[in-house]
Amino acid sequence: MSLPPYRIKVVEPIPFLSPEERAAALGAAGYNPFNLRADQITIDLLSDSGTGATSAAQEAAAAVGDESYAGARSWFRFLDEAAALTGYPHILPVHQGRAGERILFGTLLRPGQICVSNTHFDTTHANVELSGAEARDLPCAEALDLDSHEPFKGNIDVAALAELLAGPDGERVGLVLMTITNNGLGAQPVSMANLQAVHALCRQHGVPFFLDAARFAENAWLVREREPEYHDRTPREIAREAFDLADGCVISLKKDGLASIGGCIGLRDDDLHARCEANLIATEGFSTYGGLAGHDLERLAVGLREVVDPAYLSARAAATTHLAQLINEAGVDTVQPAGIHALYLNAGRLLPHLSPAEFPGHSLGCQLFLDGGVRCAELGSLYLGTMDEQHRLVTPAPFELVRLAIPRRVYSQEHFEYVAETLAGIAKDPERITGYRIVSTPPILRHFKVRLEPLR
DSSP states (O other), rough: OOOOOOOOOOOOOOOOOHHHHHHHHHHTTTTTTSSSGGGGGSOOOOOSOSSSSHHHHHHHHHTOOOOOSSSHHHHHHHHHHHHHHOOOOOEEESSSHHHHHHHHHHHOTTOOOEEESSSOOOHHHHHHTTTTTTTEEOBOGGGGTOOOOTTTTOOHHHHHHHHHSTTTOOOEEEEEEEESSGGTSSBOEEEEOHHHHHHHHHHHHOOOOEETTTTTHHHHHHHHHHOOOGTTSSSSHHHHHHHHHEEEEEETTTTTTTSSEEEEEEOHHHHHHHHHHHHHHHHTOOTTTOOOOOHHHHHHHHHHTTOOOOHHHHHHHHHHHHHHHHHHHTTBBBOOSSEEEEEEEEHHHHTTTSSSSOHHHHHHHHHHHHHHHOEEEESHHHHHHEEEETTTTOOOSOOOOOEOOOOOOOOHHHHHHHHHHHHHHHHSGGGOOEEEEEEEOSSHHHHHHHHHEEOO
């Protein structure tokens, strides 16, 4: 296991509720982990977005943050770092990635067009549809085998993309968006060869090609480890090559920006930049802060340097791989091979007594909290399935998964061992776990605010 290249300087206490307190808390939350209070959670693996620890260098930089409304020094420090990393001549700051998606899709896509991706994540899919366009996923065939150790299961199906672009719907394609790493398909990376093929197809057909690059550094590290041509390249060099292949990017910097808030849009085209900037100013803030405080911009400027440090990426990847090994040894299968920012538990295999309509992924996530105070997120039929008007499952998800998202620089090996021990206890008697049914749900992004009850 690679030694983490940092030591802990500031700590905060974590709560330990009794089993009875956890059961009461989950019931009051409508059996939805998103509704739980943070002070009810022992180990929080709900998301890796904005949940990491900042460094001493980031906090020192934040202390000199310039809060001027326009032209702040902090903006130019961030701009220099983001432009040097990505190579894009235009950088627009936003308060987080979904704000960047809203601005970009609302400007670039027209109603009736298609946005093609290796996999749209939840808010990305929603923002595409809110623009009036169709979100269409073309994951590679290798992604369908959860147990295979194919190195780049986050790739897009290049043949399917070529067929779409050359076919009758080709003229409807307004954007190809590649998510690196592929969060919706098990935190799997995208190869440089795949990005190069997409670049060539988009140039051939005159279609804009963008990156959803929230985890650009982690994808670069996995390319370095798994794609032989890149073994001798640095993560920063690999990330820059990926950015060079695309016309632009949208990035949630709450992930590989190593900060609690922030994002950006990177653009090459002058006209598209002008239109996005007008939208930004009207909805997010002036174009030199975009909804961010000066101290946030300072943290991001430092974070963009720290995140491509090979020692940091090596240690983070090793920690996730070690947790995967502990979980597998405990009798719970995960999507293989292990990514970096998250592990995905195969709840459908662990809980075969529950049908997709009983939401086995959600059931496993709830049990992790009930047994150990561990919070996580379901990526199964509750999240991806289609429902009728009575909230009954019509079309299940292809897999019943649970995501354990790993915050950056937060938890120790002992914390991960505790998570694995909790899962081991569940795996000894999985049939005790009951399913759930929906009580109420919002019209979109169901999993965030849905309320459920256990089946008795």
